[in-house]
Amino acid sequence: MSTSAARRRERWEPDARRRQILGCAVRLFGARGYDEVSTADIAAAAGVARGLVNHYFGTKKELYLEVVRVLLTVPDTALTTIPDGDLTARVDGATTWFLDAIARHTDAWVAAMGAATPGRDPDLAAVIAEADEATVDVILRLAGRTPHPRARSPLRAALRAYVAFARSGAMEWLVHGSLSREQTHVLLSRTLTTLLTETIPVISSRSGPSEQPGSW
Amino acid sequence: MSTSAARRRERWEPDARRRQILGCAVRLFGARGYDEVSTADIAAAAGVARGLVNHYFGTKKELYLEVVRVLLTVPDTALTTIPDGDLTARVDGATTWFLDAIARHTDAWVAAMGAATPGRDPDLAAVIAEADEATVDVILRLAGRTPHPRARSPLRAALRAYVAFARSGAMEWLVHGSLSREQTHVLLSRTLTTLLTETIPVISSRSGPSEQPGSW
DNA sequence: CGACCTCGTTGACGCACCGCCAACAGGATG
DNA sequence: CATCCTGTTGGCGGTGCGTCAACGAGGTCG
Numbered sequence: 001m002s003t004s005a006a007r008r009r010e011r012w013e014p015d016a017r018r019r020q021i022l023g024c025a026v027r028l029f030g031a032r033g034y035d036e037v038s039t040a041d042i043a044a045a046a047g048v049a050r051g052l053v054n055h056y057f058g059t060k061k062e063l064y065l066e067v068v069r070v071l072l073t074v075p076d077t078a079l080t081t082i083p084d085g086d087l088t089a090r091v092d093g094a095t096t097w098f099l100d101a102i103a104r105h106t107d108a109w110v111a112a113m114g115a116a117t118p119g120r121d122p123d124l125a126a127v128i129a130e131a132d133e134a135t136v137d138v139i140l141r142l143a144g145r146t147p148h149p150r151a152r153s154p155l156r157a158a159l160r161a162y163v164a165f166a167r168s169g170a171m172e173w174l175v176h177g178s179l180s181r182e183q184t185h186v187l188l189s190r191t192l193t194t195l196l197t198e199t200i201p202v203i204s205s206r207s208g209p210s211e212q213p214g215s216w
Numbered sequence: 217m218s219t220s221a222a223r224r225r226e227r228w229e230p231d232a233r234r235r236q237i238l239g240c241a242v243r244l245f246g247a248r249g250y251d252e253v254s255t256a257d258i259a260a261a262a263g264v265a266r267g268l269v270n271h272y273f274g275t276k277k278e279l280y281l282e283v284v285r286v287l288l289t290v291p292d293t294a295l296t297t298i299p300d301g302d303l304t305a306r307v308d309g310a311t312t313w314f315l316d317a318i319a320r321h322t323d324a325w326v327a328a329m330g331a332a333t334p335g336r337d338p339d340l341a342a343v344i345a346e347a348d349e350a351t352v353d354v355i356l357r358l359a360g361r362t363p364h365p366r367a368r369s370p371l372r373a374a375l376r377a378y379v380a381f382a383r384s385g386a387m388e389w390l391v392h393g394s395l396s397r398e399q400t401h402v403l404l405s406r407t408l409t410t411l412l413t414e415t416i417p418v419i420s421s422r423s424g425p426s427e428q429p430g431s432w
Numbered sequence: 433c434g435a436c437c438t439c440g441t442t443g444a445c446g447c448a449c450c451g452c453c454a455a456c457a458g459g460a461t462g
Numbered sequence: 463c464a465t466c467c468t469g470t471t472g473g474c475g476g477t478g479c480g481t482c483a484a485c486g487a488g489g490t491c492g
Contacts, residue, residue, distance in 0.1 A: 009456090009457065009458065009469085009470060009471075010458085010469095010470090011457090011458050011459070011468085011469055011470075012469080013469095014468095014469075017469080017470095032336070033335060033336030033337065034335075034336075035251070036336070038448080038449060038450085039449080039450065039451095040448090040449075040450090048470080048471090049470065049471045049472065050449095050450085050471095050472090051451085051452080051453085051470080051471065051472075051473090052469085052470060052471080054450080054451060054452075055469085055470080058451090059450085059451075060449095060450070060451090114335065114336045115336075117333040117334060117335045118333060119249060119250075119330065119333045119335065120248070120249030120250075120252070120330050120331075121249065152392065152393075152394045153394070154394060154395050154396075154399050156394070157385070157388040157392065157394035157395045158385070158388075158395075158403055160384060160388065161381050161382075161384040161385040161388060161403065162381065163384075164380045164381055164383070164384035165377050165378065165380055165381035165384070166377075167380070168376060168377040168379075168380035168381070169373070169374070169377040172373040172374075172376065172377060176368065176373065177368075177425050178368045178369070178370060178372070178373035178425065179370050179373045179374075179419075179424075179425060180370075180422065180423060180424055180425045182422050182423065183370050183419045183422050183424065183425075186415065186418050186419050186422060187374055187377065187415060187419055190414065190415045190418065191407070191410070191411065191415060194407070194410045194414070194415075195407065198406065198410070199402065199403060199406045199407060199410075202402050202406065203395075203399045203402050203403055206396065206398050206399050206402060207396060207398065208395075208396055208399065209393050209394065209395060209396045209399075225440090225441060225442075225485090225486065225487065226440095226441090226487085227439085227440055227441075227486090227487050227488065228440075229440095230439095230440075233440080233441095254477085254478060254479085255478075255479065255480095256477095256478075256479090264441080264442095265441065265442045265443070266442095266443090266478095266479085267441080267442065267443075267444095267480085267481080267482085268440085268441060268442080270479080270480060270481075271440085271441080274480090275479085275480080276478090276479070276480090
């Protein structure tokens with residue numbers, strides 16, 4: 001990815017050049033955070049003039065958004081097959097899959113968690129929110145619910161909170177080393193099971209923010 | 217706080233001046249995020265030369281850290297009295313207190329959550345981590361445990377994950393409006409109760425990352 | 433009451449970074 | 463080989479931040 005320097009004015013296809021610059025940006029932003037990386041760094045890593053970065057990506061922030069999108073989708077490797085069995089077994093299987101996945105791409109996943117910090121920027125928040133919703137969809141399919149696509153329901157809200165929980169728990173395992181893998185597994189799977197079977201039914205029976213008393 | 221402009225070269229006590237600038241910084245950073253606010257903005261809001269901000273706080277980032285510290289501690293209003301009754305009742309009371317507290321200072325709390333985003337900066341992460349640990353201590357006292365001060369135990373790890381869960385759930389209520397207050401209450405209290413009575417005991421009985429098999 | 437001293441405060445300088453754009457040149461075409 | 467298209471360059475203008483020497487408000491002392 002890192003072009004060996006010195007070659008001047010090499011003319012590439014726009015697509016290839018764009019991918020190359022994006023790759024360098026992913027590598028740098030994945031390692032060092034938004035304002036520790038300058039567009040000059042990225043251009044240098046790609047062996048390219050600084051202006052070209054703006055030419056392909058407009059603004060530094062726009063480039064960053066694309067990088068976060070990449071970081072958030074790469075470690076996904078989407079859970080395609082829903083495990084069999086009762087709910088407990090399915091949750092267990094999905095937890096195993098999840099922990100395997102992030103253990104395999106630890107660096108990328110941790111980088112994604114670091115970069116995908118829903119700060120104040122609304123565009124960045126939107127990108128992260130989209131990734132969250134996708135995760136919620138997975139959990140819903142896991143629970144055997146057809147995901148009313150993207151309703152602002154209490155069900156989805158509770159699961160979004162769970163996603164934050166799961167991420168934090170996984171960070172405890174992978175980054176801080178304060179949980180073993182087995183402990184993390186128990187923490188995530190049991191909490192999700194309880195949430196789905198006990199807590200959420202109660203929540204859904206209570207009156208919502210303004211509408212749907214028992215819609216999910 | 218916002219000094220009416222034009223007054224030139226007014227000489228204050230260092231403490232007062234420092235507090236004044238910090239106040240303006242809190243107001244601005246609370247509303248607009250790190251790189252949407254320039255030190256010139258802060259200086260202007262305080263009716264002061266830009267250089268003075270650096271004189272009192274060194275770097276813009278150091279100032280930001282102080283602001284986050286303020287934002288994280290202000291909405292605390294520390295839970296002093298532990299409710300009576302069994303665990304369920306105590307958790308219930310504490311949840312009520314928590315939701316009351318953040319409802320009272322919604323703006324400040326949301327601002328704090330926006331600012332206290334554990335991005336890549338290690339110093340910022342440290343400030344946030346400290347606030348998290350304080351919250352975990354509250355929960356531990358709630359559960360009747362004497363908080364082994366700051367051990368890297370699986371117990372604390374699980375509770376840190378819960379803190380992320382609670383914050384996310386509260387945001388669903390306050391910001392997105394996807395949960396009613398009652399629903400949020402049920403979500404937070406029941407999840408914490410289950411965590412304390414069912415999940416954590418199981419976790420603690422499993423082998424840890426390397427040590428304490430059943431220490432908490 | 434005026435000279436003097438202290439230290440809070442100022443304004444400007446240097447530097448790094450970003451967005452923009454006119455000019456340049458690689459390489460395909462005829 | 464001449465010509466055109468367009469990917470690419472390098473520099474210009476503007477902004478924001480950290481530093482520093484100089485300034486002056488306000489108290490002190492003779």
